[in-house]
Amino acid sequence: MIATEQLRHAYGPTVTLAGVDLVLAAGQKVVLLGSNGCGKSTLLKLLAGVIAPSSGRVLYAGRAVHEGLRDKGWRRRFRREVGLLFQNPDAMLFNATVLDEIAFGPRQHGLDSAGDRARDWAGRVGLDAVLDRAPWTLSAGQKQLVCLASLLVLEPRLLLLDEPTSALDPRSTGWLVDFLQDLPQTLLVATHNLSLASELGERCLVVGEDHTIIHDGDVLALRGDHEVLARANLVHTHRHRHRDGEVQHRHYHTHDWD
Amino acid sequence: MRDRALLLGYLAAVVTATLVHDPRVLGAGAVLVLLSAGRDLPRLLRRLLRATLPVVLAVSLGYVVAARDDLATAGAVLLRLDLRVLLLVGLALRVLPAVNLQRALGFSDSLRFLLVLATSQVLAFGRLFADFRHALDARTPARVGPPTALRHGAATAAWFVRRAEHDAAAMTQALDARGLFLDRD
Incomplete structure (x- = not known):
């Protein structure tokens, strides 16, 4: 569905991605793991075609995205089929009401009954009670859900989600994980929360601190690979003092994955 | 030391440019700044126009409309104003990227x-x-x-x-x- 070839990106002298090759097949649910600043958000923005690579390319349905975006018809199709949820929900919200915000996409694409579609998706993510509120007055978690609904209302084929649980409380996080598992879309979910990885997808990509993909495979296989986890700065060690006060040792913390 | 000297030179040039009112001197200054870029001249010119053109056009147009009864005076004022803007922005684009401000303000x-x-x-x-x-x-x-x-x-x-x-x-x-x-x- 979407692939990258030797994708590289830099902000001036600062390299944010250093030669990434990946392929996402239709229907896959993939988790993108990595510590802060490793290039996860940059990769998602490159895949969504909102920033251009320094070198290499992104291929969507066999066509280079940055070439395709110059073609009006192709751009329309791409924007409808690929949705990007930003880490900071405020970046996406600018309409007067939640209803207008969710209906914005359908209206831009000239779809029928934009309002009805928006109401339907607002209901599915539990936002019926705030439809007339201004998005900027909502809690961070509610804003995240408005953004998600405003993408889902277009029924995209590929969803790129940047830290979708970062603003959510534990109950909402659990709800969102279940919700995402039930979606038919291809998902690429970026997170630095290792404990959610196995819940969010079956395949896992790990971006290392060298800004390359250092693991691409089964999520569960990753949990025993302390070398990769440590290289990606996803686990920590610290000194343990046992009850007898004498024995001290270090081990990796990977949280409970079961 | 080099950074501090460059910064001081830049500040002195800015003060001088605001004290000079002769359009010929301002124009000559702008040309000098552009020529000092050498092979980077086209790039500097492009950046200069991109940075100044919208503001210069908007301000000039507004001024011409406001002073339509005395266009001769308005023309002289605008020429001085626009040349000074070009000179000051050109100076900033030419000099400041070469200054390490951390080092220049190290004192x-x-x-x-x-x-x-x-x-x-x-x-x-x-x-x-x-x-x-x-x-x-x-x-x-x-x-x-x-x-x-x-x-x-x-x-x-x-x-x-x-x-x-x-x-x-x-x-x-x-x-x-x-x-x-x-x-x-």
Whole structure:
């Protein structure tokens, strides 16, 4: 569905991605793991075609995205089929009401009954009670859900989600994980929360601190690979003092994955 | 030392440019700055025009409309004004990228502190602003019309004002917590 070839990106002298090759097949649910600043958000923005690579390319349905975006018809199709949820929900919200915000996409694409579609998706993510509120007055978690609904209302084929649980409380996080598992879309979910990885997808990509993909495979296989986890700065060690006060040792913390 | 000399030279040139009123001298200064770029001249010219043209055109047009009864005087004023803008912006584009401000302001911890604060704010706000643009781009199949662009611009500006206000309050509280206001009533 979407692939990258030797994708590289830099902000001036600062390299944010250093030669990434990946392929996402239709229907896959993939988790993108990595510590802060490793290039996860940059990769998602490159895949969504909102920033251009320094070198290499992104291929969507066999066509280079940055070439395709110059073609009006192709751009329309791409924007409808690929949705990007930003880490900071405020970046996406600018309409007067939640209803207008969710209906914005359908209206831009000239779809029928934009309002009805928006109401339907607002209901599915539990936002019926705030439809007339201004998005900027909502809690961070509610804003995240408005953004998600405003993408889902277009029924995209590929969803790129940047830290979708970062603003959510534990109950909402659990709800969102279940919700995402039930979606038919291809998902690429970026997170630095290792404990959610196995819940969010079956395949896992790990971006290392060298800004390359250092693991691409089964999520569960990753949990025993302390070398990769440590290289990606996803686990920590610290000194343990046992009850007898004498024995001290270090081990990796990977949280409970079961 | 080189950075400090460059910065001082730049500041002296800025003061001089604001004191000179002869359009020939201002024009000659602008040409000199451009020629000093050597092989970078086309790039400097492009950046200069991109930075100044919208403002220069808007201000000039407004001034001509406002002073339509005395266009001869307006022309002389505008020529001086526009040449001075070109000279000052050209100087900034030509000199400042070559100055390491941290080194140039090395003589004062307070100035370096202010520089770090300003730079970090500019970088952080620049990244955030880019995110707002990218988010709109990602949600629209074509260039948006003026009403949507206006609504988006207004919402973005409002967000940045709220954010700046929030940051200012947080910074004041942090300074207060660290004892900055202990000697005030």
